Amino acid sequence: MNLKSVILIGASVCMLSVNAFGQKKKAPKQEEPQGYVFTTVVENPVTSIKNQSSTGTCWCFSALSFFESEIIKAGGPEVDLAEMFVVSHAYADKAEKYVRLHGVLNFGPGSSFGDALYVMKHYGMVPNSEMEGLNYGTDAHQHGEMDAVTDAYVKAVVKNPNRKLSTAWKKGFQGILDAYLGERPEKFVVDGKEYTPKTYMESLPINLDDYVDIVSWTHIPYYEETIQEVPDNWRWEKAYNVPLEDMMAIIDNALNNGYTLAWASDVSEKGFTRDGIGVVPDTEAIKKAAGSDEARWIGADPRNPGKTVATPGPELTITPEMRQAGYDNYQTTDDHGMHMYGIAKDQNGTKYYIIKNSWGAAGAYKGIWYVSESFVKYKTMDILVNKNAIPQDIRTKLGL
Numbered sequence: 025m026n027l028k029s030v031i032l033i034g035a036s037v038c039m040l041s042v043n044a045f046g047q048k049k050k051a052p053k054q055e056e057p058q059g060y061v062f063t064t065v066v067e068n069p070v071t072s073i074k075n076q077s078s079t080g081t082c083w084c085f086s087a088l089s090f091f092e093s094e095i096i097k098a099g100g101p102e103v104d105l106a107e108m109f110v111v112s113h114a115y116a117d118k119a120e121k122y123v124r125l126h127g128v129l130n131f132g133p134g135s136s137f138g139d140a141l142y143v144m145k146h147y148g149m150v151p152n153s154e155m156e157g158l159n160y161g162t163d164a165h166q167h168g169e170m171d172a173v174t175d176a177y178v179k180a181v182v183k184n185p186n187r188k189l190s191t192a193w194k195k196g197f198q199g200i201l202d203a204y205l206g207e208r209p210e211k212f213v214v215d216g217k218e219y220t221p222k223t224y225m226e227s228l229p230i231n232l233d234d235y236v237d238i239v240s241w242t243h244i245p246y247y248e249e250t251i252q253e254v255p256d257n258w259r260w261e262k263a264y265n266v267p268l269e270d271m272m273a274i275i276d277n278a279l280n281n282g283y284t285l286a287w288a289s290d291v292s293e294k295g296f297t298r299d300g301i302g303v304v305p306d307t308e309a310i311k312k313a314a315g316s317d318e319a320r321w322i323g324a325d326p327r328n329p330g331k332t333v334a335t336p337g338p339e340l341t342i343t344p345e346m347r348q349a350g351y352d353n354y355q356t357t358d359d360h361g362m363h364m365y366g367i368a369k370d371q372n373g374t375k376y377y378i379i380k381n382s383w384g385a386a387g388a389y390k391g392i393w394y395v396s397e398s399f400v401k402y403k404t405m406d407i408l409v410n411k412n413a414i415p416q417d418i419r420t421k422l423g424l
Contacts, residue, residue: 363382
């Protein structure tokens with residue numbers, strides 16, 4: 025082998041070495057952003073998921089779910105309380121008030137947690153097995169026809185065609201309710217013992233005087249009672265008004281001490297998905313990040329706007345003024361009542377509240393929603409809570 029051959033071979037080896045070590049290494053494939061991954065922090069006992077179906081009675085389903093948890097918390101049995109017993113009484117009382125006020129009152133299926141509490145205090149309670157309320161040929165609640173008939177009925181009464189109200193109208197209205205929901209039981213047997221609705225309520229290990237409603241608005245004085253100014257509060261039930269930080273402190277103290285809460289909120293926001301998530305996306309942060317690699321990871325990829333909610337991302341910082349503006353501008357309304365029973369965190373450490381809904385096994389979590397702390401701060405209308413779950417310093421300010 026001559027020198028020229030050696031040089032050529034050496035050059036070839038050198039080139040191979042350069043090619044081997046000079047090639048660009050392929051970057052590891054980046055994973056796409058994950059959806060929500062939740063870790064439960066606190067979870068208090070609740071009863072099974074129910075389905076209000078085609079009715080506007082979320083206020084009743086959520087309130088009774090809350091009271092079922094209260095009974096468990098107090099050491100009582102797991103019970104299934106009758107929503108339609110409450111609904112029947114509420115509709116009858118609402119009709120009477122509507123007529124008394126010459127029709128100047130909201131007459132619809134919606135109501136408040138205080139309505140359920142009022143019925144339990146004044147009329148008692150029955151197990152769901154005694155009054156399921158399915159008397160109209162379906163195996164799920166469908167109140168469209170009943171609501172149309174009852175609405176037309178009370179409007180006809182208010183027109184007063186006889187120039188004096190008859191003695192029959194209340195009986196006629198109750199007849200409509202009985203036809204659709206069934207007659208309210210006067211006596212029934214549970215575990216071999218006979219009860220009336222009132223004695224059954226008395227047998228449950230909770231004190232109905234322990235429950236208070238909490239709101240947080242800036243247009244009324246703090247630490248005073250006020251009437252929650254929403255159309256569905258036709259009973260004009262009162263609530264205690266507290267600063268936003270106190271409302272959140274009440275929620276956290278309750279959940280961390282084994283209590284749950286009935287929670288009313290606006291769910292018409294885009295951030296409240298029908299797949300089990302409730303968030304308040306920070307659209308400005310998303311726009312700022314749009315088109316960047318960061319956007320892929322905060323759910324802001326402009327090529328896929330749905331990821332704004334489908335993956336964890338930046339949320340708005342909520343102030344009392346923002347809450348008030350939403351309320352005053354009809355952007356925050358009393359849409360829906362649910363049952364809050366726990367706390368969770370996502371993979372980024374963001375705090376969420378665990379919510380039991382009344383839409384059956386809907387969504388990715390089969391009837392459960394995960395709602396961010398920002399959403400709860402922004403869109404909470406009111407909460408119903410056991411006063412013993414309120415921090416002592418706030419109870420003192422409220423005189424409870």
